[in-house]
Amino acid sequence: MKFGINLFPTVGEDEKPADRYFQEALELTELAERLGFHHVKTVEHYFTGYGGYSPDPVTFLAAAAARTSKIRLVTGAVLPAFTHPIKLAGKLAMLDNISLGRLDVGFGRAFLPDEFAAYGVSMDESRPRFDEGIAACRLLWTEKDVIWNGTFHRFGPLTMLPRPYQRPHPRILVTSAVTPETCAAAGRAGYGLMLVPAINKREKLQDMLTLYRKEAAEAGYEPVDEDIHMSYNCYLAPDGEVARTLGRTYSENTNRKLVAAVESWTHTRSDQYQGYEKIVENVRNSDFTKHLTDNKVLVGSPDEVIQRLETIRGWFGDITISLQVITGNMPFAESVRTMELFADHVLPHFS
Structure with a gap:
């Protein structure tokens, strides 16, 4: 198994100014490399406290590349529907060269109706735009x-x-929130896969991976x-009860931001997103205690998190896990502590 950090910003201007957020995120990136983590990942989202501080992951990862020399850089994910493939392929090739x-x-296919509306792109074109964007970039x-x-x-x-530094091109991964057909297509194309444990039952994820x-x-x-x-929300403390109390606070903060971001699904329908009208209710009903029981979050003492990860490995096999260490805008010092405890106690167990 490999472990990295996912710097998915769940923060708004009323909580932390953007300059401070980016400086802290870059410091966490440098720390991740020193501690031996495999990768740093960030997202593409717009407008809201759910990812809105990262409208262009390539910009952030270029800054991360300049401060590091070994850690891998992962877009999790760029959205082809909103960018011309010439621009997208060129930016990514630049980043691949800058990072050697x-x-x-x-x-990613994108899934927030407000983002599609802002770009003037129909959600009913989501799948073909996604497929065409990847194919054009690869070519x-x-x-x-x-x-x-x-x-x-x-x-x-x-x-x-x-031209990209890596030949013939960088590793390609595609996101699949709930759609098995995306997993099947990724396998046939030889692409990697990004899955979301928090919004799926364990049995469904196993079926998607088997396919x-x-x-x-x-x-x-x-x-x-x-x-x-x-990707898993992650919060570690020496005392497991302390970790669960604070981890709940930050996870619930993130969930409130997600509820606001998906609210437009209450009045949006698209045949490209079958069943997504249920996402609002599912997110609203999210329960931290149940997520703990179901091993959908990595919260607790180091020993407890090791046991959770052993269970996860038993379910899914050897995979790559991204730790969301800034969940719910947790204080910088607590993100550092989580990463250090994970590196000192959890990484050696799985190495």
Whole structure:
């Protein structure tokens, strides 16, 4: 198993100014490298306290690349529906070169109706825009004199510069919130997968992973731990009861921001997002105690978290886990403590 940090900002201007947030996030990135974590990951979202401080993960990861030399940099994820593929492929290739080949590219379909509305993009075009964006980026990274005649973009012939540092291109991962078909398609294409344990039952995640691995094997691919990412809210303290009390506070803060971000699903429907109208009720009914019982959060003493992770490994196999160490805008010093306790006690157990 591999472990990194996920700097998903759940914070607004009334809680922490943006300059302070970014300085702290970059300090956590440097700390993660010193402590031996595998990666740092960040998201693309807009407008709200649920991710809105990260409208462009490439910008943050470029700054992270300049301050580090070993840790991998993961977009978790960029959203092709909102960016022309020439721009997106070029930015990512730049980052891959700046970091000397430390980039893994996660692509996401986006799921917040307000973001689609702001960009003037129909949610009913979500899947084809996602598929076309990834395919166009991959072609631009690997071929010369590219001609693209897609549904949404047409260009060429052109040869993109710079070429990616990693050849033929950086590792590609795709996000799947609740859709098994996305997992199957990722396996057939030889892509990695990003899954969300907090919003799925364990049995459904196991079924999605089984399908992914089956399709990958039939296509001649053998996924490794770095091909399967899952993110977990994480809070450690020497005393497990203290960790659970404070971890609950920060997790519930994050959940309130998610409720606000998904509120527009109460009046939005799209055949590209079957069942998403239930997401508001599911998020509103989120229960921290049940998440603890179901091992959907990594909260407790180091020994307790080790046991949770052993259970998770038994369910899903060797995977890559991203620790959301700034959950609910927890104080910087507590993020540092969580990372140090994890590195001192948990990483050695799994190494």
